[in-house]
Amino acid sequence: MTVNTQVLNDVTAFIWQEADLLDHKGYQEWLQLWSDDGLYIVPAEFAADDNYEDTLNLALDDADMRRMRVARLEDGESVSANATGNTVRMISRVRVLEAGEDLVIARCAMTLNEMRHGKLVTYPADVEYQLQPSADGFRLARKVVRLMHADSFLRTVSFIF
Amino acid sequence: MAANQSQPVMNKESKTMSELIEMQNVSLKAAEMVEEGRVHKSLYSDPEIFEEELDKVFNNTWVYVGHESEVPEAGCYKTAWIGRQPVILSRDRKMNLHVLQNRCRHRGATVCEGRKGKTKSFTCPYHGWGYGLDGALRALPKPEEYEGVFDKKDFPLESLRVETYQGLVFATYRDDIESLEDFLGGAKKWIDLFMKQGGGYPLKVLGEHRFNFPGNWKIQLENTTDAYHFPIIHKSFVTSLDDATADIFDFLHGDGFVEDLGNGHSVMVMIPELVDLEADLDQPIPARFEKLAEELRAEGKPEDEVKKLVRAAHGTGFNLNLFPNVSCSMAFFRVLRPVSVGETEIQHVALGGEGAPAPFNRKRMRLHEHFQGPMGFGTPDDGEAWERVHKGAQSGQDGWILVNRGLNNLHESKDGNVAGAVCSETGMRGAYRQYQKMMAAGEEK
Numbered sequence: 224m225t226v227n228t229q230v231l232n233d234v235t236a237f238i239w240q241e242a243d244l245l246d247h248k249g250y251q252e253w254l255q256l257w258s259d260d261g262l263y264i265v266p267a268e269f270a271a272d273d274n275y276e277d278t279l280n281l282a283l284d285d286a287d288m289r290r291m292r293v294a295r296l297e298d299g300e301s302v303s304a305n306a307t308g309n310t311v312r313m314i315s316r317v318r319v320l321e322a323g324e325d326l327v328i329a330r331c332a333m334t335l336n337e338m339r340h341g342k343l344v345t346y347p348a349d350v351e352y353q354l355q356p357s358a359d360g361f362r363l364a365r366k367v368v369r370l371m372h373a374d375s376f377l378r379t380v381s382f383i384f
Numbered sequence: 385m386a387a388n389q390s391q392p393v394m395n396k397e398s399k400t401m402s403e404l405i406e407m408q409n410v411s412l413k414a415a416e417m418v419e420e421g422r423v424h425k426s427l428y429s430d431p432e433i434f435e436e437e438l439d440k441v442f443n444n445t446w447v448y449v450g451h452e453s454e455v456p457e458a459g460c461y462k463t464a465w466i467g468r469q470p471v472i473l474s475r476d477r478k479m480n481l482h483v484l485q486n487r488c489r490h491r492g493a494t495v496c497e498g499r500k501g502k503t504k505s506f507t508c509p510y511h512g513w514g515y516g517l518d519g520a521l522r523a524l525p526k527p528e529e530y531e532g533v534f535d536k537k538d539f540p541l542e543s544l545r546v547e548t549y550q551g552l553v554f555a556t557y558r559d560d561i562e563s564l565e566d567f568l569g570g571a572k573k574w575i576d577l578f579m580k581q582g583g584g585y586p587l588k589v590l591g592e593h594r595f596n597f598p599g600n601w602k603i604q605l606e607n608t609t610d611a612y613h614f615p616i617i618h619k620s621f622v623t624s625l626d627d628a629t630a631d632i633f634d635f636l637h638g639d640g641f642v643e644d645l646g647n648g649h650s651v652m653v654m655i656p657e658l659v660d661l662e663a664d665l666d667q668p669i670p671a672r673f674e675k676l677a678e679e680l681r682a683e684g685k686p687e688d689e690v691k692k693l694v695r696a697a698h699g700t701g702f703n704l705n706l707f708p709n710v711s712c713s714m715a716f717f718r719v720l721r722p723v724s725v726g727e728t729e730i731q732h733v734a735l736g737g738e739g740a741p742a743p744f745n746r747k748r749m750r751l752h753e754h755f756q757g758p759m760g761f762g763t764p765d766d767g768e769a770w771e772r773v774h775k776g777a778q779s780g781q782d783g784w785i786l787v788n789r790g791l792n793n794l795h796e797s798k799d800g801n802v803a804g805a806v807c808s809e810t811g812m813r814g815a816y817r818q819y820q821k822m823m824a825a826g827e828e829k
Contacts, residue, residue, distance in 0.1 A: 267592070267594075276746055277742065277745070277746060277749075278749070279590050279591025279734045280753055281758060283750065291761070292761070301761075303765045303768035340775075377595045379767035380758050380764060
């Protein structure tokens with residue numbers, strides 16, 4: 224098996240960049256990563272199939288919903304967002320599943336840690352990225368965050384996975 | 385509970401709302417921790433009281449276990465809880481519903497670990513005892529060692545009493561309490577109204593959000609009948625709405641009300657014009673539903689049905705709180721489960737129409753995702769407040785929680801019930817009155 228390490232490096236660099244923006248609350252810059260019709264999806268079941276529109280999700284954000292979600296986190300009106308401390312996420316096991324000219328699909332493992340009211344809460348997840356290559360790097364077309372907690376009970380979330 | 389109950393914990397004649405009571409080294413009687421306008425924080429924090437609640441409340445009344453649409457066909461099941469006890473809601477080959485204790489009669493292992501699904505039988509993984517969907521013990525390996533020892537027909541999965549109303553399935557361990565319909569009483573009228581949001585189609589469960597919070601179950605029970613908090617804690621949600629929709633949610637100064645429906649149930653009407661979703665169908669379509677209306681027209685729906693579906697897509701303008709564990713809340717079911725004195729699990733169950741046009745059900749799910757669940761724009765702020773209430777309940781000399789809002793402004797409803805303003809705590813008082821009655825059972829002096 225050969226791995227195209229150039230594509231892998233490009234994808235991993237993008238995913239790390241995105242992770243860093245979210246952990247450091249660079250939400251406006253995060254919004255700019257997306258293509259206009261991109262979807263940020265957190266399914267309500269770990270193994271949900273990909274018919275997200277006809278399924279209840281924890282989040283199914285188009286551009287409007289992403290903008291509103293960011294506004295909620297930034298405008299100081301949400302008591303839970305204000306109480307959310309830092310998050311630290313770790314990304315590993317990046318694998319490129321498809322590397323087409325118009326679309327690159329990759330999958331990785333993520334563990335997000337949140338300090339919540341003095342207690343560490345950890346969310347392991349399997350994350351899928353659909354990336355559109357462009358002249359100035361990738362545009363984020365789809366991000367699907369499959370949380371292990373989705374099959375059980377989550378704590379409430381006032382950050383972006 | 386300790387046997388020594390001689391020291392009075394409270395004297396109603398001599399204590400005012402601001403006086404302190406000595407709580408240390410006193411065995412608490414939960415029923416005495418409830419007064420008309422206040423309840424004591426020990427109801428949120430005392431592990432002994434919690435254990436007593438499981439027994440006296442959850443094991444002694446009708447508890448919601450699911451909606452019929454979750455087990456639509458023969459062989460369907462879903463697992464649920466009655467307090468701390470795992471149960472299975474199943475539909476047998478004759479389409480009868482059963483609620484079975486999820487516990488093998490041999491050595492006690494659970495016989496079903498799936499959340500929902502379809503099966504021919506429930507088989508214990510430990511020694512292979514197999515039970516039918518009605519709970520009957522059908523087969524077990526090497527039966528000869530039981531010959532003359534016991535008869536299989538005497539060892540079905542334990543079965544609970546089950547009754548339904550409008551598709552809501554409730555179960556109870558008690559064979560001698562009133563019927564479900566008598567228990568629901570004044571709430572039935574509101575359940576009937578709630579079911580109209582299928583838009584002419586039978587109501588159907590579309591999915592659920594599951595989350596937990598570190599706090600007592602009654603904090604959540606109160607919340608569903610608490611309009612006072614809405615514009616404060618949900619300010620960021622309201623900000624995310626268009627102006628017309630934000631106006632609809634600005635209901636504290638409107639004509640809404642809270643009505644005590646008896647048996648711990650209450651209704652909080654926030655948006656009176658959305659009580660009956662089959663009335664006022666000639667209203668213009670709001671801007672935020674114009675896209676849905678277009679999609680419905682594109683599916684060939686006539687304009688009167690488009691208007692009916694659009695109005696139903698809103699959900700109702702009220703929260704119906706059913707004691708002790710479910711509410712029909714605007715557009716969804718909210719189901720709570722007490723895990724421990726300081727932990728509660730909650731399901732926000734999204735609803736749509738069985739056979740309804742796909743754009744209608746999609747819109748219902750998108751609206752649910754917007755506010756509800758662990759990643760909604762509303763629920764996380766509720767969760768934050770509940771967590772803080774629980775934290776606060778561990779502290780302080782004055783241990784009282786106030787539920788006296790609107791006691792000065794009560795009136796009799798058209799149905800002859802006590803009612804108060806939309807932001808009154810009338811519903812909480814009704815729930816605590818039922819709680820007090822149940823917790824006092826067997827303790828008559």
